[in-house]
Amino acid sequence: MPLCSVAPKPENDGAELESGLPKKLETFDTACLAYPAQNNSQSFLQRTLFPISLKFKEIVYKVNNERKATCFGGTSNTKEKVILNGITGTVSPGEILAMLGPSGSGKTTLLTALGGRLSGNLSGKITYNGQPFSGSIRRRTGFVAQDDVLYPHLSVFETLLFTALLRLPKSLTREAKVQHVEHVIAELGLTRCRNSMIGGPLFRGISGGEKKRVSIGQEMLINPSLLLLDEPTSGLDSTTAQRIMNTVKGLASGGRTVITTIHQPSSRLYHMFDKVVLLSEGCPIYYGLASTALQYFSSIGFSTSIIVNPADLLLDLANGIGPDFQQAANHSDNIRQDPASVREILVSAYDKNISTRLKTELCSSDVIIYNYNKENSARDDLKFEKWCTTWWYQFHVLLLRGLRERRFEAFNRLRTFQVVSVAILGGLLWWQTPPSHIDDRIAMLSFFSVFWGFYPLYNAVFTFPQERNMLKKERSSGMYRLSSYYLARTIGDLPLELALPTTFTFIFYWMGGLKPDPATFIFSLLIVLLSVLVSQSLGLAFGAILMDVKQAATLASVTTLVFLIAGGYYVRQIPPFMVWLKYLSFSYYCYKLLLGIQYDENDYYECAYGVYCRVSDHPAIKSVGLDNLWMGISIMVLMMVGYRTGSINQKKPRVLADGLEEVSEWIKIKQVHIIKKRGALEEKNRVKLVKDKPAQDKPTLMDLLWMMWKMKKKKKCGGRNLDHTLKVIKPAEALNDKEHKVQPCLKTFQRLQLCVQRINLHKRLYISRAEKKQQRRMSILESVCARAESKTERCTIQSSASHKIAHFVAVGVQAGSVPKCELMHWPKA
Template sequence: PAMFPSFLKPKPAKQILHGLSGIFRTGMHAIMGSTGCGKSSLLDVLAHRKDHRGLSGHIFVDGSPPPSSFKYMVGYVVQDDIIFETLTVRENLMFSANIRLPRNVSHVERAERVAQIIFDLGLESCADTLIGTDFIRGVSGGERRRACIGMELVLAPKIFFLDEPTTGLDAATARKVMKCLSNLAKQGRTIIFSIHQPRYSIFKLFDTITLLSEGEMLYHGSAKNVLDYFSQQGYSCEPHDNPADFVIDVLIDAKENSVKMEKLKLAYESSSMNEYVINRRKQQFIDESFQIRTDRKSVKLKQFIWKEFYYVCLRTLKNTFRNPSLILSQIVVSIILGLLVGLVFFDLKKTTDPGVQNRLGVIFVIVVTQIFSTLTALEPLIKERALFIHENASGYYRTITFFCAKFLCDILLIRVIVSIIFSLIVYFMTGLERDIGKFGVFLITIFMASLFGSSMCLLVAATVRLFSVALIIVILIFLIMMLFSGFLIALKSVFSWLSWLQWVSAFRYATNILTMSEFRNIDFCLANSTNICPLPGPQVLINIGLDYRTNWDLWKNFLGLSIMTVGLFLLAYIQFRRIKKTK
């Protein structure tokens, strides 16, 4: 047989869940186990958030397979509190209501539903408080978690899935969140959640628990009977021990001892609990206490696309102007860079030496600073990627809606503002040719270069989920393009097999435009004379290898830069559509 290096060998498949069967009625249902036992995987499978490839088995709702729209009919709260941080609690809930509720629900009804959810979740005191960012003080951790729950409650789902709802919360806050879920269960909902090691006051709220170890089910039944069951298996809980801690200790003990694991597995398989599940699975009849009272045919998954676009645009605009890491930081960076470049290259003279060299230098620096300054947008884009994945998977909006709103109300808006600020500072401080036409070309070029940088950041953010990795990738691409701009090395001296890189260098197109525009009809005089001007601008262009005869020689660089920018935005859109929404 052929031999391959270890890193080329396919990763062996690992089965995470093994032949699980169970029934969840109305109430609080905890899925418990040690780390890596398959809790989150089971939850994702039940919620239709797991990639169906590699899965086998059946899930029944009301005794029949769930409809394709099932994941839009249930609530799903992820562990990481994915919610828009620059909106208030009420604004987040209203966004969910506006974009997810059926079209025939009036605005007044939506507002009333949101107000009721705020009351039910005990969020009245912070309803008009921002969720909060690293720079903006906001709601507490428990209030944030309940706001995430409220985002899903807008649909009034009968089935609710939550992944580790108490993670990261202190004991009192965790109990408050779980008590809130218990109240929702009493209203006729089925609440299914994974949880690690709850305190006893939380454990008492559970109706049933499902215990997993190494993907095997060792218990699926009443929470009240769990201690009696394990007592029959030879495990006794001390009088003052937390039952949740006790069962986790049992699972860990079984995990470390294959004989005990097999014994507990066989004990559950022969138990009355498992026998009841098997009998119910065979019968497959509808239990009136476990129905989603929704006409499946009437479920409307999508708003009109123009309505989606309106609400997503409105939210994006609020985020753009409220988030200091977006528009404010980029305006500050633009002002600082503009003043720095303006001071270093202040009032350039039209002399052969050093006027020509300084003008070429400032053009290169301007393009480099503008493109590299777009890196400030990379981290917010990475964060918003996670939000997009969650909301798109939950049926909030179409990909095209999110993408167009992001482009128009965030990227395009910010690029216009910072380009104007930077251009007004740099152009007149450096003393570039005072000509309205040339200033127009300068402004458009700065805007296009900035837009190109944003398109590259958006594409990488849509592809990579880690900011550190994305930053390295973008910087590396920018550096390669900068090397082939034609300013640092004569492109004719580059290896022929590398010369093609000049045609995909946005730095080259942008510097070519600004250089041709500045030098095409300007003369450079001797340093000690304003009458003797032996070096015309067109000759400078020839000397540095730029062929400028007609305006087309300038505009074809605009065309190249535009094609690259549009191409990257299209690739970014395709990548957003391709992002894997399942786990």
């Protein structure tokens, strides 16, 4: 073959894979599977090993640089930065595609895009067996990030076991999942460190290579058909890197599609790759067989006179450093020393020799239709639900994992010493305070409310920001629901967070000489614990809203300062226009409740020698009052519920945004250009994804959620619900409800585009939720299409008391065998 041509597919790839037909799983060696042949687990894992041929064409990704402030307070506009620029390629089952390039060349960005995890201004076409990215592909994809995001206090076995319990389906028994974990540990060579802790920055655990193998093992548990690895050998020695790549090579030989980025591979590692994509500043300069890369660059004038590692030569070229030239006449020394000129030559050569042929091959293979025969119907009928396990099971596993992870964290010596020492020191300072020293007792109760009102807040602020990477990793893999994680996290913290304040109160209360009554002590303890829960809830909300440790800590400091001042002890007479601050402070309610438990309105204290005064007349107590205690408890409970609800709602949009991107990938919109010609409508369609639409025409997240909720309430899309449906999915200008007159459908193309886009979204949701009525809809749409062919432009909405018909330009892709037609008809009521 010519040196500049695209590398052909390996000979062992049969005609079935070329045509997109999945091979029988028995054709793959079961010894290469992550789980050997055993009982029901073997059946599941073999059925999930679904060969995936991945193709990507003209991938372009752009980001907007942040605007910089000017000297006069304005902002300077910046242009878009191109991260990926027209990258094309394909990889088949059993192959390893390596992405090479210097730092910042776009390797990780391209890998993230191929894994369906990249959002933003992404264009191009990525197909998996000829189909776009979907939930079933996500469940068959394993993604190993560059950084090993693992819980440090869990052992290797516990890490893999909890992953298996959450990611493997509920049809497998716990014993089968445990056995599967044992086989993965043995296959990855982790038996020696099976019971060793992962380790973290503060204490030593397993080695870096073992951590990387644990990360790979987490993805091997689901037996992925597509495995993506981001620099799996970074920071490892040559021998350890060789072992990891041997493992990856074994996975690929079992029928998996493997794509990896690698920074500086050795010569031995390079020869393990089947194909190579070489990137330079986001532009491809080579795609093809790894074994023919040197010959290709030699054919365009870039060769070396010494024997070097092929990867070293490729990286030098990607950095614009040209080796010795065979054709010195065509390449001067100035070009050799100018990196920009070298890159320009390489990009031009790629466009001339590789790009054209590659696009031709991809276009010729795109016309293949993927069909499955009856022999493979069992695997084709394997429906991937959104979640592998039930909500309760996820909550149980996450709660157990959280308790095991934090068993060394909550009761560490430093934290326990801090709480106990403060309690003892406070007890000594307020040692057996007599009832006559009411000011000292009030100060003691104020210290209770301040310390346990703000100490848990600062601890809770770090909860979500510290687990941000872990939550992002596991949620992107579809391991669990956000609600199950949040509830397990908060409930798992309760026994750990409430034990220390209980110890503190028990020591401080009796040493301080407060009211020696068991009932009073128990009520005081309950109020302190309630204050701890409210404070922790506020800290969780701050962390979830900002997701940044520094910003959350700053906000917490300002809030605690305001609550401290307005708590009722330091400032007793707050101006009327600022009095509302104290009602926002949970410290104020805690302080008031502690006073109400210790004192009654009819109690007296010795205010002078031989003189007794009413407790309720004391200035400090009078400013807060001793009444309406149950109202204070209710307000604190509402604060706790509100803060926790706010924290989960602040985390939800980030996760739902990922879900919106996934949904938008299967919602296709046709931009309709209406051209009036000879009294009829002509359509000129261009299929694009929703995320490629202009920002003003893109359905928002709230639109999607609102329509989903409406579909739960209204099972029908037309008929008697037509009037209500039109109000939901159309702009206000589309129908005049007050005047029942014939209105133009939409007067401008922008309004029409927005209207049909929302109608299509609503229609797709309706079709997907009413499969039993498929035949009835087909007959209706077929009759409408037949009538529409003989009609001229009927883009009007007719509204009357007895008859309502709406004709819209139909857009989108019909589900299944529903025919495509130009006009869409909603039957009358």
